[in-house]
Amino acid sequence: MNKSSVTVIFFCICILCPGQSASAQERDAISAIPRVDVHSHVGSVEQMGHYVKVAEVLKDQHGINLAAWIDLNFMRQPDGTELQYLNAAANRFKGRFLPCINDFKISDGLRFSPDELVKWQEKGIVGYKIWVGVSPLIDVPANDATFTKMEEIGMIGASIHISQPYPTKWCEDPVKFWQAHNAWERVLDRHPKLKVVNAHMLDHFNSNEQLDYLMYVLKTYPNVHVDLGARFQQFNRMDRDKLRKFMIEYADRILFGTDIGGQPREGRYEEVAESYRRAFQLLETDRVIKGGFFGGTDTRGLALPIDVLEKIYYRNAARLYPRVKDVLRDLGYIKND
Ligand SMILES: [Zn+2]
Known part of the structure; x- marks a missing residue:
């Protein structure tokens, strides 16, 4: 081979693989970002052990740092074991599981009084999960004292679940769909300081028009945020470029979450790690990914910029x-910033 053909081959390699080492570097930088799953249903000390095993698979096989979980199921464990849970979460698991009190049935009124909220906060609870579903009941006047207390003590509404995806088998009636959303807006109007993460992208995540409405909500209510829990399988229901633009524009208001529950258990760690990987890849790459966290249709990823990924x-x-910041610092993922 003469010198000029070596030059030609070298030139071709450079053209075919532009910036490959840089993109490998960027991929490493993205893998290293710590991830908090803000929508999880862990519920017991035993289950925490299984979750950590899934995180170990992600770390060992893919260099991915799944760091912590906001647990919406703290109160669903057997009575009398709360203290055991709190101790294990704080000590044995280094704070990686952050518990929320919860209320999965509000038809008989909100479960916690203002005084009880204060007591739970003192014990280390990080938020109040409320499941509403397709119902206007969140706007019952009797709930106001609790919301006012949440504003006062800075307790976040954690993955508050309003309505259901429409139109789907979960909600086929547009009137009921909107009644639930309108009721929630009235609550937000009366409680402007209430910090909230609404679950499932507020279930305005099924069409371009719903995404427009979600933008209106985020613009109108600066203390409202949304989590991605169980919505990766719906990315393909909106125009990709529109969704990508939305995620970049509202990156400060969107949080990573999966709606994971009892899946992590012995013999299934790799499978659950793969579910997480699919969700990550939908955000990080522009490849066609085979389904979201819970499976579903093949969808092209959004390839979001690294600063957007860090926020989410x-x-x-x-x-x-x-405490999330302290936990990430203690685990060595972030410095004192
Ligand atoms: Zn959930």
Whole structure:
């Protein structure tokens, strides 16, 4: 081979693989971003052990740092084991599981009085999860004292679930869909200081028009945020460029979450790690990914910029929930910033 053909081959390699080492570097930088799953249903000390095993698979096989979980199921464990849970979460698991009190049935009124909120906050609870579903009941006047107390003590509404995806088998009636959303807006109007992460992208995540409405809500209510829990399988229901633009524009208001529950258990760690990987890849790459966290249709990823990913993966969570920043620092993922 003469000198000029070596030059030609070298030139071709450079043309075919532009900036490959830089993009490998960027991929490493993205993998290293710590991730907080703000929408999880862990619920017991035993289950925490299984979750950590999934995180170990992600770390060992893919260099991915799944750091912490906001647990919406703290109160669903057997009575009398709360203290055991809180101790294990704080000590054995280094604070990686951050518990929320919860209320999965509000038809008989909100479960916690203003005084009880204060007591739970003192015990280390980081938020109040409320499940509403397709119902206007969130706007019952009797709830106001609790919301006012949440504003006062800075307790976040954690993955508050309003309505259901429409039109789907979960909600086929547009009137009921909107009644639930309108009721929630009235609550937000009366409680402008209430900090909230609404679950499932507020279930305005099924069409371009719904995404427009979600933008209106985020513009109108600066203390409202949304989590991605169980919505990766719906990315393909909106125009990709529109969704990508939305995620970049509202990066300060969107949090990573999956709606994971009892899936992590012995023999299934790799499978659950793969579910997480699909969700991450939908955000990080522009490849066609085979389904979201819970499977579903093949969808092209959004290839979001690294600063946007950082906000979605942990910066917003660190700003909104108590202790997340300390936990990430203690684990060595962030410095004193
Ligand atoms: Zn959930």
